[in-house]
Amino acid sequence: MLEFAAARFTVPKHLRVMVATDAKPDGVAVMKPDSSALEVLGLTKRFDRLAVDSLDLTIHAGEFYALVGPNGAGKTTTLRMVAGLLRPDDGGVSIFGIDALKNPVAAKQVMAWVSDEPMIYDKLTPLEYLEFVAGLWGIAPSVSKPVAEELLSSLGLEPHRHERCEGFSKGMRQKVALAGALVHDPRLIILDEPLTGLDAVSARHVKGLLNERVQAGCTIIMTTHILEVAERMADRIGVIAAGRLVAEGTLTKLRQQNGHADTSLEDLFIALVTLQEAA
Ligand SMILES: Nc1ncnc2c1ncn2[C@@H]1O[C@H](COP(=O)(O)OP(=O)(O)OP(=O)(O)O)[C@@H](O)[C@H]1O
Numbered sequence: 069m070l071e072f073a074a075a076r077f078t079v080p081k082h083l084r085v086m087v088a089t090d091a092k093p094d095g096v097a098v099m100k101p102d103s104s105a106l107e108v109l110g111l112t113k114r115f116d117r118l119a120v121d122s123l124d125l126t127i128h129a130g131e132f133y134a135l136v137g138p139n140g141a142g143k144t145t146t147l148r149m150v151a152g153l154l155r156p157d158d159g160g161v162s163i164f165g166i167d168a169l170k171n172p173v174a175a176k177q178v179m180a181w182v183s184d185e186p187m188i189y190d191k192l193t194p195l196e197y198l199e200f201v202a203g204l205w206g207i208a209p210s211v212s213k214p215v216a217e218e219l220l221s222s223l224g225l226e227p228h229r230h231e232r233c234e235g236f237s238k239g240m241r242q243k244v245a246l247a248g249a250l251v252h253d254p255r256l257i258i259l260d261e262p263l264t265g266l267d268a269v270s271a272r273h274v275k276g277l278l279n280e281r282v283q284a285g286c287t288i289i290m291t292t293h294i295l296e297v298a299e300r301m302a303d304r305i306g307v308i309a310a311g312r313l314v315a316e317g318t319l320t321k322l323r324q325q326n327g328h329a330d331t332s333l334e335d336l337f338i339a340l341v342t343l344q345e346a347a
Pocket of ligand 1: 115116118119137138139140141142143144145146
């Protein structure tokens, strides 16, 4: 566990929301704190056409969730709205019970967002960059430095920690951006295509780090076109097509729904997406 995990941001009580759960037999709705990590309800975004179409999504705390779908299905748009980078036209986003549209700062404190085209400061070394990001979160260098060292080491960047990022390859930059996103010990990690463009060794480093985070209790939602990764790493997989969730569940459940116990995720994916396109 990271050293400053104990100082992890907690959601102020006044920002927490209560959700109505199943009604009791006497008809009185029971209210309890929302235990899901991410709750998306009726999320909608239109550009020149509908990109995300009244999407509902629930990610449980501690879950590793993979969002897959064809190009242009609305995966990135969905995650950008969840991360507070894009205003939805309609719908709501709740992160650990925080209304992310009403309280974006509180929501951002408990999450990390890593884009598929990450931006880092080229003139800084990875260690300086991580110290800079930690500073933005108000974490003292004495606390953030060992965390940064540990992150860089798990991502195989230790030998390069004092080199300026300007000479780094795309994969190395991706890993620096990932380390930067994790430096404040977020509880929800949102990743857009985190493994694309990484060589096998780097991909293994990233997968190892993400698995470690889930073991430590974090929740991860990621998009990927590498179906084998979704198949191997995710607890549940959501298939999105034309801005809608067309299937969701464990791989076993998705297979059962399709009536083929031994089908690969790739075959399931193609069948589901073809069905959606024909509809
Ligand atoms: N800023 C934007 N302006 C206009 N249209 C956009 C914008 N961002 C996304 N779109 C459109 O919204 C739709 C969904 O795009 P999005 O990037 O969310 O898909 P995706 O599932 O992430 O695709 P990919 O797998 O190719 O990354 C596409 O039709 C895309 O062209």
